[in-house]
Every structure is written in structure tokens, then in C-alpha cells.
Amino acid sequence: MSGVSIPASLWIQGLAAVGLLIITKLIWDVYFSALRLIPGPALAKITDVWRAVHTYGGRIDLKHVQLHRKYGTAVRVGPNCVSISDPGLIRTIYSTRNPWKKSDMYRPNDVLLEGHRLSNLFNTQDEDWHNQNIRPIRGLWTMTKVLEYEPLIDETITKFVDKLSLRFVDCGKVCPMDEWIGFFAWDVTANFSFGRHYGFLDQEKDVDNLITDSTAGLKYFAPVSQMPWIDNILDKNPIKRIGPKPTLTGVLYAFKVVAEYQMQLAENKIEGTVDHTLDKYVQLKKTNPEMVNDNQIVNWLMLSILAGGDTSSATMRAVLYFLAKSPSAMAQLITELQGAALPTPAPWKQVRDLPYLDAVIREALRMNPGIAMVFERVVPQGGFTLPDGRYLPAGTKVGINPFVTSRDSGVFGNDADEFDPDRWLQGSDESLEHYEERSRRMKDTVDFVFGGGGRVCMGRYLAVLEIKKLIATLYSTFDIQLVDQGHEWKYHNAWFVYQYDMPMIIRRR
Template identity: 40%
Template sequence: MNYSAESVFAALEGDTLQLWLGGSVLAIWVYLAVSYLSSPLRRYPGPIIAKFTNLWRLYRISRGHFHLDLAVLHKKYGPVVRIGPNALDVDYPELIKTVFNIKGDWKKTGYYLASSALVDGHVVYNLFSQIDPDKHAAEKKPISKYYSPNGVASLEPLIDKTIRQLCDELEKRFTTGAVAGKPFNLGNWILYYTWDVVGMVTFSEPIGYLSTGRDFDGTLGDAEKALDYFSWVGCIPWLDYVFDKNPIYRVFGPPGFGTIAGISVKHLIDRYQGADTATHDAAQPDYLDRFIEAKQANPESVNENQIVSWLMINMIAGADTTAITIRSAIYYGLKTPGVWTRLRSELAAAGLTKEQCPLSFKTTRAVPYLDALVREALRYLPGVSLSLERFVPPGGVRFPDHSTVPENTILAFNPYVICRNKKVWGDDAEEFRPERWLQADGESDSAYADRLRELSNADLSFGGGSRICIGKHMGLIQVYKVVATLAVLYDIELADPKKEWKVIASWFPRQEGLEAKIRKRA
């Protein structure tokens, strides 16, 4: 008997083929209708297509302004928007402490899995992509103390070296001779600094972006492409196993971080062999020293592969978010009338001078207006553009409107949307106003403390609960020091104060267009 394609289609000609196609289409529509009508989320509004497929969310994220899309949808539909067949985006700040708690019972969804790696046919997870709370806690426990405020403070001398290099490069390239006062991309140089400082605190040696003044090894460009891939493929997690984690044939995926992996392995070998004494001072421990220390303290659970994983997370996740906040503080500080002027006045009033630069974290953190500027920068453009997703635990959850959502529903909280909630931030939530973080005239100490607590509870800049960003303190110490040091040392102005920069919403917001002019202050 002939089973060729020609014979099969010939048998289905005419009415038979039409009946088969019509039945298939009808079956699909019946399936979609039943799924929609039987869904416990059908009461919640949102785009029609999003109620049937996650392709809507994938497409909107791939366009690069999903945070703005969500803001529009919440204005249209209210605090709960259905963004997928089983996903709700929620603008209820009062639920943050419930969802992002230290118990870890609200588990991460599959959205985060794509940022893992396929090694020798096996998927290897990291602190960010590990969604099992017990495994995450076990991986984090040996090193968590090194990221505490005290642990980070011990690395401040290494940070100071890199800030000095940043200032030296800016002065040499943009403040003298024919180039003095000419516009340049300050945003790029902030990124070069944050990547080099991560190299410094991790290995006691910068990677080299400041000295070369460019992305000399392509790693910064690869990081952007990888974040773009992670941002959309997570909407349908199994696509990552088809495209990137396929053990048979890799279709496509994020660029590999071969350079970073190579740097990490080389430094680990050199440290073991004592071959890096020219750059590494044993009296000033770095993260590599601390990770080796963690291995020695936990030989049964920590090996060299784990150390390399920690090193790579330091390198990959530690630079971009810090650069984002420094850029935002400078850009919005310069663009908003009076902000940068007041910052410089209050730094001077606090007795901070050029001779003290790089300024210490202790002295900068004590300047209230600098603290307000940094916190407002984190609020106005949080370091994460996309929604933080969690599964509703057994027993479901009750919303403030008294509706109940069943377990295994995905609840998503977008930091950008939450940070513009007018019930928390006031009618001027769309304005950049650092003063909102300061004690108002006539406001009692207790009232101010209560208000500040409410604002802080609605802050998801670094996530929250048991999965809060491990590098939070390392990022903040740099933001305070760099912003204050640049303000004290230089006259900075935007090249075109009327021009808006461009923000691309990938996993992290990517800012383009921080063009500035800089001069040494007299």
C-alpha cells in the first residue's frame, strides 16, 4: 500500500479535507473557550489575547517597554491585570511583605530558569536561577556573611582604587586640552567603572574597561544580548529548552560568557598557585579569598565548580544594576531643576571636600539629601524592568478587594508600577522629587518614621524576602561614593538638557543617551 504524502492528500481532497480542517479549527476554539470559561482568573481584566496565551506577554516584552505597557494597563483596568492564562500582574503594595517574605513559601516561577547554563549536557543553576528554595538557601549560606554591610565595608579600599581610576580617566580624556568641556557618553564610563570594580573586589584586579575606554572583549555587548533573551524566553520557559538547553542541537540562545568564565578559572588557578601576588595583597582579602575560605569551612558541600559559579554571578550580576542607579541619580539629578545644586550644597555643608575623595561610604551615607537622591533614583527607575513572579502557595491568597486567587496562580509585581502607586507615593508619584524621602516641615519624628517605613515597604528595587539581591549592599556603597565624589570633584551638565534619554526595558533597564560635559571644579 502506498503511504506517500501525495496519496494521503489525494485521499483528503474536496469535502473530506475541508471537513478535517474545519473540525480541527473547531476543536481548537472549543478548547480555548472551555479553558477561558473554566479559569478561576476569568473575572480579572486584561488584554483579550493575554487570557489565552503567553505569546502576548512574550511579544510585548520583546519590544523593550513592557514596564510602560503595564503602567498603561493598570491605569485602564485597576490594580489587577491578567497578563497570561495563569498570570496576574498586581499593583497591591500592601501584599509585598506577604509575597516576598523570608519563609520562601512563595516560590519563584519558571521565568527565572533561562539564566542557568547547560554544562556537559546538564543544566547548572545559580543563585538567581535556582527556584528550589532549599537548594538556593544551601548555596547562599556559605557566602552570605561576605555580602553583609560589614563584609562589604572591608572591600572599600578596593572600591576606592577603582573610583580613583575612573576619575583619572575622565580628567585625562575629557577635562584637559581640546576635549575640555566637550560632550561624551558618561553612561558608558559609569558602566566601565562598575564592571572594573567588580573585577577589583572579586580578584583584586580590574577587567580593563576603564583603561581601554571600550568594550574590548565584547562581554558588555554579550551581557545586553543575554538579558534581552532571558527577558522574553522566560514567558514560555520550555522554549529555552528547545532553543538553548537542547542537549541534541542548540538552535540559538544567549551569548556565552566564555570570557568571564575564563577569567574566573584563571584567577582561581593563579590564587591557588600564588601566581597573582603582583596584584593581590593577602592583607586585603577579596571575594576569591572569601570563597576559598568558604570551601575550606564547608569541604563536603563546596568545590571548585561552586567557587567558579559564585565568581561568575559576582561578575555578571554585580555591574549592570549598580550602573543603572548611578546613571539615574546623575541624569535625573541634573535634569530636575534645583536637585544637583542642592546636592552639592549639602555635601559642602557636611564638610566633604576634594581632598577627601574618594569620599567614604560612612560620610556620604550620613548626608540626608544624598540618601534621598539615591532612594528616589531607585524608585523612579528601579533596577529591574520586568515583573517579579511568584507562585501562590497552597491555600491561595485573598486580595484587598476580597477576591481569592487559588494556589499555583502566578502573581507578578512590577517594581516600576509599584513605585508609581499614588496611594503610597502621593499624587506626584510621576515626578522625580528626592524631598519625598526627607522629613517635612512640621512633620513629627514618629509620623516621619511611619511614612518612611511605608515607602520602604513598597520598594522592590532589590527584590525582597529570602530572595533579596545578595549584592544589594555592594551596589549601594558604590552608588553613594561615586555620585558624591563626582559631585564634589566636577562641574557636570547634560549636553542637551531638553533631550530625553532612551530606556530599553530588558531584564534590567538599559539607559542610552547620558551625554554630558564635565570640568574640574575650581
């Protein structure tokens, strides 16, 4: 039986109809959309491909700054997506009460395990589920509680300093500091999370390609998050999965660690006092038996596994890089540290209130936020009217990129593109009242890199503890310089910020 042929004229008519629908959609998006008054690149108004391509290139942060300086405080970066640059709207969009829902940009970060799609505390769009699941552990992440991790951090800092001395200081070799900061950040995260290192510092390499695979995963997640539906075709399809799967790798690793630790507990093989995160979570089985099981513990641990090493290493690399580029700032920091007469590793109680150390770290975080993409939310029912009167209807994706707000001249001055830790100090002719108000605005803006509202990063206090202690220890112990002060690092923004090519000479101080 022969097949029924379709006349060519019908094919032509069908294609013409599809073409007409596409053209009609494009005209609507540009001229009749509720967002038509929001300016932006012409291509961005008709397709999300524009922002996916720019994100894939690795410098969407700079593109956003350029767009806002051209178009103003609201820029249309997609057919239904608006980027905001007004720091004053951070508390509105990322509110604690009646929070705006996360958009579907976070969905590609789901894990597909045995055919089931699993969200996590970072990417879930369900606020009630998030609040319910984070409540038992929220109290474990105050500064008072994270200080219990200081001995574990000290252990890793000591190992790091010893390794730098042996491999680079004593023999005069050039240190690829970007790699070694990554080794430290991942090992210290493992130590306070599980009570053991991954082994990067001991083996002096990327063990089992954990960092490489994680980076590849984020380089997938960043552009795909701009067109999240495409993840259903690539990584989440049931036939052949395409692309890296770092979240799945992290989940399987966490299940392994949890199982091994509980076996050690059952066999009474745990000696001495244990103060790592895993132990604290396991103990919650006793106080919250109806909720806490191994799956829940893994879900909690994923917050550290997914973000702990990458975000803190980005900030620490930025500190070392910008100090190497700013001899006067480095000299001022060293003077302060020498005056403090710090032991090694530097204790938190002696570094927490050092003003210039704090200024240097805040300025590096401002210049180079560890996360530098738009944190998308969805405009709630009733819509939202911008301060200038323009209206954003309900369902619009909207958000702020911390890289953009951290370059805001209204908050940081006309030299907002320059590294200057002094901006965080009181000026010689500045009143205390003016300084405190200016400092508050700067801190509120820069701290947005940790998120806002109920979805703020719980590990922010631990990150500050780890970073301050390491930077104080390194610059109390070593003189650290770029091989060539004119050398420029390489940089790729893939949700988390990755910096490369930081060859440094380390000498004993």
C-alpha cells in the same frame, strides 16, 4: 513499494479537530478560567505571546503601569499569570517563611554545559537547594563585611575620576556618560570580586565585548522568560543552539579566574592582604571542605558576574540623568557635599548619613529601578485570596513589578511620576511620627527592587556603598550637565534596565 496516501478528507478532519481544540481552549481561558474575574488585555488572556512581544519592545514597565491604572490592583497579563500592584502584598508574595516558589520564567537563565542544564542561586526554583548553598556565604555580605571592599572600590573610583579628567574635562570633549558609567560599574565589580579590573577604564572600551554580549543575553532572556518553554527550542536544544549565551560566557570566565587564583596561591605569588570576594570564597574550602569546591565557588561568583555591573550602573546613570534634569536638586546636593568637605574618593563614614545624598539616590532608584519586570512566583497549595476577595488558585503565576509599586500614589503621593528627592525628607509642618511612618513605607516599597524574603539580593549593601561613594565623589569634584537639558535619554528594559544616549559636559568644580 509505494507509500500509503492519506485521503484529503482525513487531513481536513484532522485540521478541523485541531482547530476545534484551539477554539475550545481560547473560550475556556476567556470565559471559564479560574482567573476570568481578573481583567486585562483580551489577547493576554489567551496567549503569553502578548507579554513576550511587549517585553521584547523594551518598555514592559510602562505598559504594566498603564494596565494597573486602567484595570486596578490585579491585571491578567497571561492565561495563567497575574500582575499585582499592591505594595502591601510584597511581604506576602515574597515571604521569608514558607516562601512562594519562583516560577519557570527564570529557567532560561540556566547554563547548558556539556549537555547538562545547570541552575544558579539566582534562578533556582528549589528553595532547599538555594538555602543550603547560600548559607556559607550569607554572613560575608553584611554591611560590616562589605566595608572591607572599600579600598578596592576607592581604587576604581580614583581610576575613573582620573580618566574622566584626562579624556573629557581637560580637553572639553563631550562624555558619553552612559558608556563610561558602565565601564566603571563593571570594573569595580571585577575589582572587589577578583582583585583586578576587566580593563574597561584602562582600555577605554568594551573589552572583549563583555558588556555587549551581556546586554544581548538579557535582551534574549527578557522576552523568552515570558514564554520559557520556547528556550528549549532556541538555546537549550541539543542540535543547534540559537541566541546569545552570556551565562555560559560568565561561567567559563569564572572557572578561568578561580583556576588562575588558586595557582597563584599554590605558587605563593599572592602578596599583601587580599580582601576580594574570590579569596573569601576560596578560604571557605578550609571551613566547609565537604561542600566547597571550584564548582561551588563559581556558582557563588556568578551572582556578581551576572548582575553586579548592570544593576548598579542603571542606578548611577539614573542619578546623573535626573540630577541634570533637576537643577534645584543638583544645587541642593552640591551644597550638602561642599559642607561635608569630602576628600577624594569620598569615604563611606562621611557620606553614609548625608540625608540629601541618600534622598537623591533613593529617588533615582524609585524613578528608574535597575530591574523592572514582574518577579514571578507561583501561588502555593490552597490558593490565595486577594484583599478584595478575588481568588487566585494554586499554580497561578503571580508577581509584582518594582517599577509599578514605585509609582504608587498611595505611597508616594499624587506626584509619583515626578523626580523629587524632597519627598524623602521630613516636611516643615510634618510630625516626626508621621514622617517616620511615611518614610518606612517608601523605603520598604523602593527596596523591593532588590527582591524580597529569602531571595533578596545579597549585594544590596555593596551596591549602596559603591553608589553613594561614587556619586558623592563625582559631584564634589565635577560639574556634570547634559549637553542639552531638554535632551531625553533612550531606555530599554530587558530584565535589567539599560539607558543610552547621555551626552554630558564635565567641568572641574
